[in-house]
Amino acid sequence: MTGTPDAIDPDATIELLQELVRIESPYFEEDEIVAFVYNWLAEAGLEPEYHPVSEPELTGYEGNNVLARLEGTDPDAPTLLVNAHVDTVEIVDGWDEDPLSGRLEDGRCYGQGACDMKGGLAAAMVAVRALADADLRGDVLFTAVVDEEGPYGLGTNQLLRDGVVGDCDAAIVTEPGPVLAQSDLENPALLLGARGRFLYDIGVRGRAAHGSKPHEGTNAVVDAGRLAAALAEMDVGTHPKLGAGSVCPLSIEGGGETLSVPDACRLLVDRHVVPGEGPDDVLEDAERVADGLGLDSAVEIGFREAPASDVYYGPYLTDADHPLVGSLEAGAESVTGTSPAIGYFSSVGDFNYLGHRAGLPTVILGPDGENVHGAGEFVYADEVVDVARILVAAASDYLG
Template sequence: MEPFISQDEMITLLSDLVHIYSPYFREEGAVEYAYAWLKKNNLPAELHHFSEDKITHFRGANVIGRLSGDKDGPTVLLNGHLDTVEICDGWTKDPLGAELIGDRMYGVGVLDMKAGCAAILLALRAFARNTKRFCGSVVYTLVSDEEGPYGLGTDALIRDGLTDGIDVAIVLEPSSAFTDSAFPTLCLGARGGWKYTVTVKGKASHGATPEKGINAVSEAAKIVLEIEKSELRGHERLGPGSICVLEFHGGGYPLSVPDVASFSVFRHTTLGETKDDIKREVEKAIARAEIKAEAFMAFREAPNEGCDGFEAYIVPTDDPYAVSFKESAFSVTGKPVSISYFNSLGDFNYLASRAKLPTLIFGPSGSNYHSPDEYVEVESALQTANILYHFLCSVLCGQEERTKRERRG
């Protein structure tokens, strides 16, 4: 089937998005642009405002909309995030320049995930223009604060009931890039995870007589080493979890044995692991460390119970929507689609575990996400948009209508 979306359309829209600096908690420019773009192209759009008043005090907005058919049918959710990470040191290209070198476009967030958002917008426009009749609905959500600590944008969608009645979710994260796999790659699940802190309380003494105190820093270090030795459960698809010590604090007083120290850990989990499992893991590590100090473990504070962490999930390989998506990807690219699984986490975990949706992750190839000289391969971004368009047509349109469109193409 000939593509309905052109490379020029992708380059123009993606360049516009990259020019807008939109780190999390400061993504209002990209939100306003996406909202205006949808309105300009006669596509339904609303701003879904939300606030978080307990921890971050962030007030943000998501761009949402719905295309509804003239008959009952499945409802497809398209999800992407408009925010990026901050610009880091080490760039050799203009991080907001959208510089195009061969098939690579460079820019902060171009891969993660403004290319995915551009694919959603262009696929929606093509679908609305070329489809006269269809069944079911397309719900689209371009959200804020995916890169932040709590995923507040998609969290607000779920809490406000905007994911109710959905049959399948497609998240346009760069699956090929994140899994280091050739395009096209479809991810049918992801690891989860929780952040926690261990606080150690020792006893202060003069640094000349450390034996009279209990050094909290030394005791905390023993626990860290034992935690890192923990045996991790495996899974045939998601693999094992992982342990990453993020930060360590303690001491700093002149010539005094530190009486308090703490460290934080992010614990990626595999399918079946829970917060209780992590707590027991830490308790066992503390026991093995044989410390003299007291140690306390606590999970991070969260705005609400729903976003205190992320549960791992998988989608069965024979899920009918996954099968249809693979067929669409093959029809557009002529290449077999590999199946993989995300080793980290994101809004897709919320949609799968909290909204209880079969959640597929699919997006373009590229490299250097969260790093200097981030880039996306433009052809893969274009094919992502055309695959998404093909999938919407396959799932929501009857055979007769699909045949007419393919002949026109």
């Protein structure tokens, strides 16, 4: 049956998943998989287009997203964005098999990026192909984006910069949900929000002296360590649905002379935030902690350099009563026979850009797995099929 969940062919979907997994595609090196996705969509008659992504100042990155739009019959009906990223982390050490094997065993498909997020990408691709045969009132915009795993989420950032999603009314991101949720969940599950994130970039300036007479200098490394410990214990915001924020010192770099008191140190600190904690608040919190320590070193607190001042991961929430959520709940129950669990994401991703910066009601729906970003990563193959079918059912309901 065309244009319905039954149009999703399990064998073809899993075969596509394996093909995607077998393409090495770490962030900034996505050309091969981008071409594959483009050609697959073209062969399906979906008339895809490349969308250039450029960030010359900090990364020198040049690449392409892939876009495909299904036009509905009613210009006043909503437009649904379906977003998936094509990149993965770098292949990690520790694999005892080919990390790009796409091997199937006991319902699991193995490979780096299988769960994050070649599974969600495959589900989105076959769902959009099936929806092309549906009689929809509203549009579907599919965006296969680059660099989600990189430092800035350049692919989805470019969508916002260029106004590509400006006519969208809601979004589904097919990231793996339960494995990265705030609480223990099983699929089917809908994640309706996420905390945000800032990365403190802190400079600590002391005074050099001979290492045999440390009292004559001011040790920037020691003061940076004190500051890192204090930041890790500082009060952070809480939210009834997203939980508590968090602080995690990531690195301290300084010194290195064989017999000198270090006079400079750089400290990087992760800060996950909840609604109500914006950039100014986050800076003021850290400055208050530093001032309270009375360090002899000078401290300069800022954020990691970014392509623009608005390129950061803000927190967001989607109303559980939004029509898209209702459509996804109905779709999940019709496909799986189970009402979906409701949860929230523990970290950040492109969904933050869509939910926070673009202000779109954004829901995460994706197949589950384990060992995300690690050796032995896998995705549950049957959940890839389920997610595709839920997408078709929900989009058909939401778009009419």
